[in-house]
Amino acid sequence: MKDRFISEAEGLVNSRVIGYDQKVRRLAALAANALPYPALSPLCQEALEARVVCDMYEGNRPFTPRYVLPDYAKALRNGVKYLELEPPSNLDDALSFLTILYSQVPSVTTYPVYLGDLDALLEPYVPADLPDDELDAKLRRFWIQLDRLLPDAFTHANVGPADGRVIRSIWRVERSLRQVVPNLTLKVSPETPDDLIEDAVRTVFVTAKPHFVNHPMMVADHGTEYAAVSCYNSLKVRGGAHTLVRLNLKRAVDRHLGGVDAFCLESLPHWVELTSELGEARIRSLVEDAGFFESNFLATEGLIELDRFSMMFGIFGLAECVNELMVREGQPEARYGHDPRANAAAHQIVGRIAELIKDRRLPYCNGGGGFAYLHSQSGIDLDLDATAGTRIPIGDEPSMLEHIEVCAPIHQLFPAGISDIFHVEETVTRNPRAMVDVIRGALGAGMRDFTFNLDSNEFIRITGYLVRKSDLLGLDEHGARHSSDYLAATAEVNHTVTTRAIKRVIAAELSPQG
Amino acid sequence: MAELIEAPTTGLVTDVIEFSAVDGPGNRFVVFLQGCNFDCLACHNPYTIKACIDCGICIEACAAGALSLDAEAKMVWDQAACTGTDGCIAACPYDSTPKARPQAVASLLPQIRRAAPFISGVTVSGGEATQQSGFVRALFAAVKAEFVNLTCFVDSNGAAEPSVWQELDEVMDAAMIDLKCLDDEIHRRITGASNAQVLASIKALAARGKLYEVRLLLMVGVNDSDELLAATGRWLAAIDPKMRIKVIGYRAHGVRPSPVPLIEPDAAQRAHYAEVLAAEGQFDLVVI
Numbered sequence: 001m002k003d004r005f006i007s008e009a010e011g012l013v014n015s016r017v018i019g020y021d022q023k024v025r026r027l028a029a030l031a032a033n034a035l036p037y038p039a040l041s042p043l044c045q046e047a048l049e050a051r052v053v054c055d056m057y058e059g060n061r062p063f064t065p066r067y068v069l070p071d072y073a074k075a076l077r078n079g080v081k082y083l084e085l086e087p088p089s090n091l092d093d094a095l096s097f098l099t100i101l102y103s104q105v106p107s108v109t110t111y112p113v114y115l116g117d118l119d120a121l122l123e124p125y126v127p128a129d130l131p132d133d134e135l136d137a138k139l140r141r142f143w144i145q146l147d148r149l150l151p152d153a154f155t156h157a158n159v160g161p162a163d164g165r166v167i168r169s170i171w172r173v174e175r176s177l178r179q180v181v182p183n184l185t186l187k188v189s190p191e192t193p194d195d196l197i198e199d200a201v202r203t204v205f206v207t208a209k210p211h212f213v214n215h216p217m218m219v220a221d222h223g224t225e226y227a228a229v230s231c232y233n234s235l236k237v238r239g240g241a242h243t244l245v246r247l248n249l250k251r252a253v254d255r256h257l258g259g260v261d262a263f264c265l266e267s268l269p270h271w272v273e274l275t276s277e278l279g280e281a282r283i284r285s286l287v288e289d290a291g292f293f294e295s296n297f298l299a300t301e302g303l304i305e306l307d308r309f310s311m312m313f314g315i316f317g318l319a320e321c322v323n324e325l326m327v328r329e330g331q332p333e334a335r336y337g338h339d340p341r342a343n344a345a346a347h348q349i350v351g352r353i354a355e356l357i358k359d360r361r362l363p364y365c366n367g368g369g370g371f372a373y374l375h376s377q378s379g380i381d382l383d384l385d386a387t388a389g390t391r392i393p394i395g396d397e398p399s400m401l402e403h404i405e406v407c408a409p410i411h412q413l414f415p416a417g418i419s420d421i422f423h424v425e426e427t428v429t430r431n432p433r434a435m436v437d438v439i440r441g442a443l444g445a446g447m448r449d450f451t452f453n454l455d456s457n458e459f460i461r462i463t464g465y466l467v468r469k470s471d472l473l474g475l476d477e478h479g480a481r482h483s484s485d486y487l488a489a490t491a492e493v494n495h496t497v498t499t500r501a502i503k504r505v506i507a508a509e510l511s512p513q514g
Numbered sequence: 515m516a517e518l519i520e521a522p523t524t525g526l527v528t529d530v531i532e533f534s535a536v537d538g539p540g541n542r543f544v545v546f547l548q549g550c551n552f553d554c555l556a557c558h559n560p561y562t563i564k565a566c567i568d569c570g571i572c573i574e575a576c577a578a579g580a581l582s583l584d585a586e587a588k589m590v591w592d593q594a595a596c597t598g599t600d601g602c603i604a605a606c607p608y609d610s611t612p613k614a615r616p617q618a619v620a621s622l623l624p625q626i627r628r629a630a631p632f633i634s635g636v637t638v639s640g641g642e643a644t645q646q647s648g649f650v651r652a653l654f655a656a657v658k659a660e661f662v663n664l665t666c667f668v669d670s671n672g673a674a675e676p677s678v679w680q681e682l683d684e685v686m687d688a689a690m691i692d693l694k695c696l697d698d699e700i701h702r703r704i705t706g707a708s709n710a711q712v713l714a715s716i717k718a719l720a721a722r723g724k725l726y727e728v729r730l731l732l733m734v735g736v737n738d739s740d741e742l743l744a745a746t747g748r749w750l751a752a753i754d755p756k757m758r759i760k761v762i763g764y765r766a767h768g769v770r771p772s773p774v775p776l777i778e779p780d781a782a783q784r785a786h787y788a789e790v791l792a793a794e795g796q797f798d799l800v801v802i
Binding site: 399400401404405425427428430431433434435436438440441442444445 | 532533534535536539540541542628629631632633634800802
């Protein structure tokens with residue numbers, strides 16, 4: 001153990017491929033992993049080692065919540081004592097204020113996963129007489145800072161659902177810069193103008209961003225103060241998620257003997273309990289042992305509130321789980337995403353998990369009313385045998401309309417986020433309104449998130465985050481500036497992420513981290 | 515409606531596409547109708563030109579065994595058994611397909627209903643949709659009756675009698691017309707027919723405010739001379755100087771062997787076409 005620690009640390013220190021900044025972060029992770037894991041029951045311990053349940057490799061001893069969503073509006077209003085920041089009075093000061101604050105927002109990657117609802121935050125600071133080109137220049141400078149200071153594709157900004165000068169400027173800046181950071185989500189409500197969605201669609205054509213989320217559905221689950229962060233994680237602002245633990249449904253089914261009903265009745269309660277136990281141990285360690293909420297300035301200054309946190313309960317490998325159960329039911333031809341029997345089984349399984357989660361109280365999870373949030377976890381780079389979340393396996397997706405029809409009904413069961421990726425042909429770039437139609441339809445049909453990519457795009461979506469194809473070339477030799485690129489390289493090798501079935505009108509994604 | 519026209523509620527349908535981004539404004543449900551009154555050298559789906567004559571030649575070409583002749587010696591296509599290799603279409607010597615089938619408006623409506631929340635409208639294409647104008651009218655009337663927000667478009671070669679446009683007027687929002695060539699002699703050479711009706715259709719539709727766009731399919735050395743394009747631009751500008759014109763560079767994909775060489779214009783040539791046209795009007799030009 002000690003020898004391994006030394007050799008890994010030596011490897012990092014002497015690496016010619018990893019940059020200084022990433023060496024520091026990885027050495028810190030190595031140190032946290034040298035500490036003993038929070039106490040687990042032998043059954044939970046075994047399930048974790050066999051990776052039936054998984055802690056996302058967050059580290060042995062949590063000292064920060066995984067996802068922190070500071071109330072940036074409150075910070076701008078009141079200032080931040082810890083950082084000796086007064087409330088800003090103009091746009092330049094506001095941008096500077098936020099940039100400084102971001103540097104102190106923790107997460108398991110060390111980079112902030114939420115940058116705020118930037119259009120709403122910044123709009124009040126934009127003077128009416130500021131010309132568009134000057135606004136663009138300011139935001140462009142800010143955007144470059146974000147990408148260079150926070151080089152992590154999980155760093156995520158939200159915009160919408162209303163139109164405004166800042167959101168329009170953000171689209172222009174995005175298209176001109178073509179950066180990986182920040183990840184972007186547009187909140188879409190029935191009142192969001194078509195023209196604004198179309199502008200966002202044109203931005204996707206260039207940068208594979210933003211995602212489109214169902215604003216009314218999110219508000220119903222989380223209230224008006226919510227955001228989509230990291231990749232497809234929807235949580236309360238001024239709150240967040242302590243941790244993300246996930247259940248590999250493929251491996252759960254491998255340890256089960258019967259069919260669908262028996263799996264729901266006998267196996268799922270067992271695995272949901274072990275996943276919850278793992279989460280609870282990590283939450284107690286963070287809140288009670290590390291005392292994060294007692295000491296961190298975000299908590300002490302009221303920019304986050306423990307009562308708005310919960311835990312994310314992720315599931316993945318639903319496709320393999322269902323397909324295997326259908327074999328056992330004597331219906332091997334019934335495949336998930338294609339056959340009503342398989343799709344019904346999938347609904348039954350997810351419905352059962354949602355029910356079990358609502359039966360398992362967790363400490364310090366008042367954000368979710370005392371329970372975990374269900375999340376369709378979109379994979380990590382090491383997942384080899386299981387499809388991301390509740391997605392249809394890559395390359396096996398049906399036509400776009402059928403794909404939407406299969407996915408939409410389960411989206412409502414995942415308040416903490418779910419994603420299905422659609423890959424569209426490049427011809428749609430001449431008719432962006434066609435994508436507006438599809439997005440409206442998909443959200444209206446009950447999808448929580450709609451994400452599409454162009455098959456020709458320089459950007460590829462791994463499991464929810466973006467990398468540039470050109471950044472993956474030669475990664476082994478010269479390293480990469482964005483820490484997420486390393487995950488992406490593994491995912492690209494481990495998955496057939498670039499072979500998703502191409503739809504005539506629509507998009508796709510690639511493989512890790514939730 | 516002024517008078518009730520008895521419209522056939524069944525059409526010979528080649529295929530439908532639930533979602534299309536290339537057949538008019540927004541996302542559209544497209545119905546392709548079998549049969550065309552032109553025989554274009556550059557046709558990229560020549561299997562839509564003629565109706566099947568039940569000769570049975572394609573049966574042996576089908577490895578999946580999805581084709582047969584029934585007791586009345588009519589072609590039968592088993593959609594469930596079809597693997598979609600289109601071996602039948604490749605084997606057909608008559609520019610047809612055994613997969614085109616009569617379909618009733620009532621059988622298309624459920625498919626449109628399913629797609630309705632995701633589309634801007636319905637487009638009929640072909641083949642030549644106006645050859646089955648009665649069916650198109652019945653289909654559009656049914657769509658309009660049920661879905662007030664959906665638009666109904668016709669994608670046409672323009673070779674239709676004025677009475678056809680009159681018949682469709684109440685239920686059709688707009689048409690997209692191909693103008694293969696302004697010069698009638700060249701038009702006859704590349705389509706097998708005169709352009710007189712096409713030119714009349716463009717004028718008539720524009721006058722009704724129902725011309726969505728005119729499409730020019732250009733082949734190098736055949737219908738792409740500067741002189742011809744300038745004349746075309748002038749003729750179109752006289753009708754509507756702000757007309758939406760789609761300049762489409764010929765592509766060989768799917769096209770039958772041609773007696774005259776057909777050459778694809780490159781990107782620079784396509785850009786040049788647009789420049790020549792732009793000199794004649796304030797067109798809304800789209801170049802593909």
